[in-house]
């Protein structure tokens with residue numbers, strides 16, 4: 001029996017947990033560290049069919065059914081709540097996976113429960129040196145280890161990315177956003193968006209009487225701080241009454257604010273370090289492909305590391321297999337984001353006329369296996 005590769009995963013977000021689980025099940029020897037001891041609650045996720053398919057393969061399909069809410073339609077409206085289009089996503093993702101809305105912490109918990117190796121919480125990498133024969137790692141708790149491969153799943157502000165390419169900083173994507181979860185008194189039963197000029201409000205059911213709300217605003221980076229200072233409700237004061245009502249709910253005042261950033265550098269690896277998830281290819285959430293791409297990364301990485309060849313070749317094979325798909329998502333996302341600042345009269349007419357075709361064009365390619 002060949003000795004299994006030893007792998008360190010840095011970061012226990014969705015990407016890291018998924019990768020650790022997939023590699024463990026492929027017989028690799030896995031350690032996973034996470035610098036936080038507690039994760040903030042309060043965000044929700046919309047998971048399209050390809051995310052559900054990948055997460056099911058990773059072993060958390062039943063949690064998606066029990067904890068998530070099936071989403072059948074994506075309802076696009078103008079800022080006054082007038083319908084522009086209704087996308088039948090059961091049809092769009094037929095044979096791939098049933099899209100769901102789910103609380104971020106429920107998905108994370110399901111991935112942790114599914115994992116057979118413990119997450120070393122409150123631990124980070126203190127020092128790391130890579131040689132031809134392995135990677136020596138010193139941890140913040142004073143322990144150390146030697147690994148064949150280190151996986152950087154440490155998110156958009158990845159420290160491991162600095163080792164891979166110190167110039168690959170995340171870039172501001174042109175929007176700031178707020179997120180919160182509240183009760184669903186509004187009886188919103190599907191993915192529902194209100195589109196204004198340079199402003200979006202989205203509501204997605206994510207559990208019994210739980211509604212995830214996401215609001216964003218196009219703005220320059222210089223003005224982002226001032227936007228954060230203004231109460232969220234003021235930014236949306238000319239929107240439909242349902243939005244204004246949601247913004248008076250508990251949770252809205254404490255909404256989590258952040259700029260949206262993207263990572264487009266394709267370097268992704270050294271000889272023995274590989275970046276996955278947001279660390280490698282974060283993008284704006286317009287296509288809601290973050291979890292899908294992370295879970296697919298995990299499956300493809302585990303499979304790649306079980307192939308034949310030198311580690312560097314295996315990592316390069318992984319990179320070449322994942323780049324076209326993640327680039328496609330980033331390019332389509334960028335294009336969709338660019339319509340935010342279009343005159344609403346033009347954008348609304350385009351959506352009334354062509355939204356189902358736009359969805360088909362943007363997502364059809366993702367129905368194929370990664």
Ligand SMILES: Cc1cc2nc3c(=O)[nH]c(=O)nc-3n(C[C@H](O)[C@H](O)[C@H](O)COP(=O)(O)OP(=O)(O)OC[C@H]3O[C@@H](n4cnc5c(N)ncnc54)[C@H](O)[C@@H]3O)c2cc1C
Nearest residue numbers: 011013014015035045046124154155277278285288290291
């Ligand atoms: C506003 C917004 C809305 C989104 N909505 C959706 C959506 O609806 N659907 C969807 O699919 N995706 C969505 N996404 C994207 C999605 O959340 C991510 O792509 C996905 O969760 C994968 O993230 P990750 O695990 O790569 O990174 P993260 O979630 O950032 O996890 C990284 C982990 O690494 C840890 N870490 C960081 N540095 C270190 C270190 N040095 N040592 C140890 N640990 C470290 C962090 O504490 C964290 O736990 C959204 C993103 C944003 C910003």
